[in-house]
Amino acid sequence: xxxxxxxxxxxxxxxxxxxxxxxxxxxxxxxxxxxxxxxxxxxxxxxxxxxxxxxxxxxxxxxxxxxxxxxxxxxxxxxxxxxxxxxxxxxxxxxxxxxxxxxxxxxxxxxxxxxxxxxxxxxxxxxxxxxxxxxxxxxxxxxxxxxxxxxxxxxxxxxxxxxxxxxxxxxxxxxxxxxxxxxxxxxxxxxxxxxxxxxxxxxxxxxxxxxxxxxxxxxxxxxxxxxxxxxxxxxxxxxxxxxxxxxxxxxxxxxxxxxxxxxxxxxxxxxxxxxxxxxxxxxx
Ligand code: AMP
Ligand code: ZN
Ligand code: FE
Ligand code: FE
Numbered sequence: 001x002x003x004x005x006x007x008x009x010x011x012x013x014x015x016x017x018x019x020x021x022x023x024x025x026x027x028x029x030x031x032x033x034x035x036x037x038x039x040x041x042x043x044x045x046x047x048x049x050x051x052x053x054x055x056x057x058x059x060x061x062x063x064x065x066x067x068x069x070x071x072x073x074x075x076x077x078x079x080x081x082x083x084x085x086x087x088x089x090x091x092x093x094x095x096x097x098x099x100x101x102x103x104x105x106x107x108x109x110x111x112x113x114x115x116x117x118x119x120x121x122x123x124x125x126x127x128x129x130x131x132x133x134x135x136x137x138x139x140x141x142x143x144x145x146x147x148x149x150x151x152x153x154x155x156x157x158x159x160x161x162x163x164x165x166x167x168x169x170x171x172x173x174x175x176x177x178x179x180x181x182x183x184x185x186x187x188x189x190x191x192x193x194x195x196x197x198x199x200x201x202x203x204x205x206x207x208x209x210x211x212x213x214x215x216x217x218x219x220x221x222x223x224x225x226x227x228x229x230x231x232x233x234x235x236x237x238x239x240x241x242x243x244x245x246x247x248x249x250x251x252x253x254x255x256x257x258x259x260x261x262x263x264x265x266x267x268x269x270x271x272x273x274x275x276x277x278x279x280x281x282x283x284x
Contacts, residue, residue: 001031002261003282005059005270006076006188006216006244008252009047010125012037012063013133015249017125021257022050022058024250028257032057032267032282034078034244039064039094039129041082048280057282059270063188064178065094066171071197073171073187073207076216076242079274080183087181090169095129101166102130108162109135109155114142132156133252148252158196172210179211182276186214186242191226201229208237213273218243218260240269 008014009021016024018035025033033056035047044060051058061078080087102120109115115138123137124130136151145151155162171187178185187207191198199207215230222230234241243260246253271279
């Protein structure tokens with residue numbers, strides 16, 4: 001009976017509403033899940049209600065994008081207080097930045113492809129945090145590509161001429177803020193070399209010193225020997241070790257719920273350390 005601690009819904013760039021993600025988690029035979037939408041917590045209530053209906057456990061979470069010396073670092077936060085002023089400010093800035101950047105990428109794409117900002121907005125759920133997957137959806141709707149994967153491969157990857165980077169806070173700042181808000185910061189897919197440059201061991205140590213509490217080791221984007229390096233870091237600093245799918249919906253990404261999971265003892269540590277919001281029905 002296992003937990004998937006990294007999933008996305010239509011509250012950010014997943015393709016399924018929170019209740020459907022939970023229903024799919026039940027179908028996949030999971031004991032529980034965390035919903036970790038990008039810069040958004042608006043799905044928590046719906047996910048929690050669905051967890052009650054399906055008899056699953058639910059851990060509120062979020063994924064924050066940060067930047068360290070040009071390296072993109074995703075920090076998962078579990079059980080933080082979404083009303084903490086610093087977190088609210090962080091979210092507001094990130095979401096405003098997302099809109100501006102998506103507009104810029106859209107404008108670049110529009111020079112060569114049939115895409116408009118209005119068409120992009122049609123792909124974004126109400127009050128959702130926008131991201132490149134929504135631009136991908138607009139390209140799919142325009143018949144330019146078959147799915148999000150093809151859109152990323154052809155037009156939206158980091159080295160694309162249409163790509164625009166986003167200004168994000170440093171992970172040290174993000175980690176400190178999550179702790180102040182009662183949350184448990186866990187670095188997501190830290191060794192994902194396919195996504196670009198990854199943190200050096202020294203940079204990882206710096207994040208631990210700032211208050212990092214866990215590492216997402218078991219994730220399809222972390223190849224060996226990166227996993228071994230993360231496990232070694234975790235062993236030396238007694239960090240929480242997680243495994244997750246990074247589900248974005250059946251149509252959003254090939255990642256399947258429960259393809260990687262987190263051990264119950266590690267879930268228990270997250271519950272012990274997170275004080276900013278309430279988990280539901282999670283007693284590993
Ligand atoms: P952004 O937040 O705008 O930088 O977009 C990043 C998001 O795009 C991440 O959440 C990824 O899950 C998603 N993404 C990256 N590569 C792909 C891909 N090849 N297919 C589908 N989604 C992707
Ligand atoms: Zn995403
Ligand atoms: Fe991520
Ligand atoms: Fe993610």
